[in-house]
Amino acid sequence: MADVAFIGLGVMGFHMAGHLACEGHSVRVFNRSPAKAELWCDEFGGDAFPTPREAAQGADLVMVCVGNDDDLRAVVLGADGAFAGMSPGAILVDHTTASAGVARELAVLAAERELGFLDAPVSGGQAGAESGMLSVMVGGEQVFYDRAAPVLESYAKMVRLMGPVGSGQLTKMVNQICVGGLLQGLAEALHFAQCAGLDAHGAMAVISKGAAQSWQLEHRHQTMLEGAFDFGFAVDWMRKDLSIVLTEAERNGAQLPVTALVDQFYAEVQAMGGGRWDTSSLIARLKTPR
Template sequence: MAKVAFLGMGVMGYPMAGHLKARGHEVTVYNRTTAKAEAWAKGHGGAFAETPRAAALNCAFVMACVGNDDDLRSVVYGADGALAGMDEGAIFVDHTTASATVAREIAEKAAEQGIGFVDAPVSGGQAGAENGQLAVMCGGAQAHFDAAEPVIDAYAKACIRFGDAGAGQLTKMANQICIAGIVQGISEALHFATKAGLDAKQVAALVAQGAGGSWQLANRAETMVDGKFDFGFAVDWMRKDLGISIETARQVGVSLPVAALVDQFYADVQQLGGGRWDTSSLIQRLRVLSGERL
């Protein structure tokens, strides 16, 4: 078992760190709001630190799951950053959904200190984190991935390396592009079924068994019909992810017309006050357009 630090006690990081502790690793956590890290340590029997550097001291692995590129840089760099506390030969594993640019940047900075780096964004949402059933998309040197994969396994149902640093983030972008189109399609289908006089839940249950099936349909259709969105992956975060995807596509000369359109639909949901709603709330926009009161 390894000595591990986990930076970021959000809805994902909190249970992910718990799985590491349950697997037998020695875990120290850090969070910008220290009270959350202290609560985790009390609940799981681990330790907490008041800075990323202190959390990372003497650790073989440092995991992070924070908000965006800037949040990531804030826990990695500087006198109190994780790199300042890590030993040569240790490995930094970043589970944040961020840009491929920041992944390559940190990999380069880490290498200057003899520290390994794996960008490893995840898919599966809060439920996947709580149940230890995340899909983990990795980039980095093969040796660093091989060393980190058994530790990541504590909360993963699948963990695959796709290439060098940044490849994990690029794969996560593809994941988010898929989700955007799928959720919009489901929203339109369920709204159509309702307006046509069908039982939308019954329609969803049948469609889920055929070629139109998806994780989103199986897990979100009923709550979409019921108008319940106070859970799951927030619209604000999805817009952050789609923004990264669209900008990266522009850089590599790829057109993402559907993703760009759905991103604007999510902007409409934000205007409805749904920034913290689950991403399946796209259906609310259609309801408003058809004259319904929310």
């Protein structure tokens, strides 16, 4: 069992930290809105602290799950940041979907303090966080990974070291490229089926047993046909992620024409008022008269 601090109790972090507590780890938490931290303590026990620094004091592992690069720097750096409270030998595990650049930046600063650092974004959404069945893609040194991995398994069905620092974030970018393309393809397939007068539900039942099978098809086609999007991973967050992807592609020379197009389609969904809709809402723009 480990002494763990968890910083960021949003739709993902709240449940991830809960799994740690349920597994028997000693968990200390920080959230920028204290009411959420108090709610977590009411449900899972543990202690809430007013700053990341205080939450991180005495922790073997400090997990962070916040919104973006700037949010990450805000809770890790500075006099009240997590680094200021961590003891030499402790490891910071960043679950934020952020840039590979900020991961490398924080790894250097961690090493100066004799701390370990792993970038470890996750995939599986809120449902995966709730069920403890996330995929965790990790970048960093083997020695840090070996210490952290048994704890990460508290909320994961897959944990894998992908390479040096930044590799976790790069793998998450690969994930988001796939998800965006799959959802656009599924949206067009469902739209086509309806326009052709097919039983779209029946069509999905048939093709889900063949080469077109995917998690998105299995779990999203029903709600897409119903026009229900008030759940899941928000379009606003997907656009943030795709911005990171496209910026990295400019740096490494990758050609991502479909990803760039899907990003534009998500911008249209935002313009329709769907910024907080699930990413499967791509189908909504196809049903809008043009």
